[in-house]
Amino acid sequence: MTRTTSNTTGPDRLAALHRIGLSWQPAGQAALRGPLLRLAEDCDRAFVRLASLWDAEEERHPASLPAERLQQVGYLTSFPHQATFVARLSPEESNIDAFLAGPVMDADGRVELSGLSPVTEVLTPAACYHLYSGHQGEVLDQALYLTTRNTCFRQETHYVPLRRLSSFTMREIVCVGTAGETAAFLDEARTALDLFFGLIDLDLDWLAATDPFFRPEDNPRHLLQRVQPVKYEATYGGDLAIASVNRHHDHFGSGFGLTRDGRAADSCCAAFGLERWLFALTDRHGLDPTSWPALEDAATTVLTKLRGGAA
Structure with missing residues (x-):
């Protein structure tokens, strides 16, 4: 059962968050320092630790992608309302x-x-686009596991501190391979994350979701996602998605010429919005850093349990 949460960032809470390191810009951007910055880095280290369950290789990418690369997978026609141009x-x-x-x-x-x-x-709309673009044209002889972190940019109708931002930090873990390999990754990721959530005492519900297409009623991909869900969000307090698992089938494999076993590769990912994690953790565990869970230790415990031995 989901706990009752505040799910708001009113003036009093915003002032309290400022005292532990949040500087909020009304344009939808957050600057972090002090305890909140350390908590954000703790979160990211925990997610990197979880990525080691698949020996995912770390990559680092720039702040933008060529528009022509994004349009290879239809980004600009599916999400023109969220794109931020250079x-x-x-x-x-x-x-x-x-x-x-x-x-x-x-x-x-x-x-x-x-x-x-x-x-x-x-400007980068989601961290994983760089991974598919960066491996364009590769012929895979085994599943490819990657992880990356990037600042992402999306235009929204409104912004809420730590909950909805115009630029935010995303960590992703990606699998590119056969349909079976990507399905296995998603099952393992859900299992690992459920263990992790329990260890850090964070109640989350997995809810089916769709991507925020422009005029979704006219987009065949939106209709398909409604009929056959491919996106599930780990949701805090009933309405705040702080993580998601996403199955792309061969959408990116076809778009970027990635092949596995003689056909367009399938792909999937697990994604984490770090600023939203800060909201959920401070809402659930309070604003005193001494009350915050040991995130990396929890991730290590997950690895130990799932690997059946030392992590």
Whole structure:
């Protein structure tokens, strides 16, 4: 049974979070320091520890992807409302002079742009896109297990401290392989996460979900996800997804030319939103760092139990 939680970030709670390290920007961004930053890093180390269950290889990627790469899997037509584009002034000296001759910024804080260079990059919308793009065209002779962390960017209608952000930190663990290999990964991930949740005394419900498509009623992929769920979210307090497991079938394998056993590879992932974890942990365990669970120790215990020996 799910515990009753506050599920809010009102002025009093926001002030308390500020005292332990949160600086909130109304544009939907959070800066962390002190205890909250240490808790975020503790979370990430625990997720990396869980990734070692599959010996997942760590990768590091930049802040943006080529728009043409994302469109290979239809991102811009499925999620145009959430995309954040990389824009710059066209570098001609006359264009820069025109920008400098203007007000540069109006009274409402909006930049008065002159001509822009062609937009070819999109800020990272989900950490795993880099993994599929980075391995484009590979022929796999065994399942590929990867993990990465990135700052992700999504436009939303509103923002709530630690719960809904325009830029946030995502850790992902990915499996690329056969349908059987990815199904096994998802089963193992759910088992590992359920053990982990219990060890840190965090009540979460797995709920079927769909991706936030633009005009979902007109998108065949949304309709298919409703009929055959491929996304399940670990939800805190009834409405806050802090982790998810996602089955992509061969969507990314086909889009990026990844093959396994002579056909387009399947893929799946487990994803964690670190800022949302900060909300859930401080809501459940309080704002005193001495009351927070030992996350990496819990992850190590999960590995020991699932491997049947020393982790």
